[in-house]
Amino acid sequence: MGMIETKLFGKYSYDVKVNDISLAQNISLKPLEFPHTFARHGNKQFAKGKVNVVERLANKLMRGGTGEKVGGRVIRTHGRLQGKKLKVLKVIQTAFAGIEKKTGKNPLQLLVDALENSAPSEDITRVRFGGVSYQVAVDISAQRRLDLALRNVALAAIMSAFNSKTTLAEALANEIMLAGANDQASYAIKRKNEMERISRSAR
Structure with a gap:
């Protein structure tokens, strides 16, 4: 008797x-x-690399705000998502179902493609010489590249659903599909291109 394959949400192949x-x-x-995983890897340096990428996306969605403005208003989720892991995982499950229905593809593969396409390879940092600060282009570590990609995909979903008839699940599904196709309409792709453009000008 063969091994039973473990699937994400009982549906999607790894x-x-x-x-x-x-x-x-x-x-x-x-x-x-x-x-x-109930924060099993919490407070351990670099342990987040062992956390399933879907759980990491859920963690990025559990935030009190985005620091961004829509229509002149700073976005605040007012605790609707903070600490509500099961609720956020249900949102992701609904988003994945929508992706599969629209594309016929494995939504986990599309999520990985979206993260690859939206992960910036360069950033800038400030260095100080003789009392004067300069912006210098630097390469980004692989772990930070993934952190930024996850953050921007999550931010795009929260901003699209803010004060809108679009649900968070629909907004998340749309962003994953756009970023997975490397579409310039994706917020995560725009942020990546902006970061790399600023880095090139600081070389």
């Missing part, structure tokens, strides 16, 4: 290809039916 070599070591695709 047979996913990561094309970016540097991100492959950090995108955890540890087979879990329900990606919730």
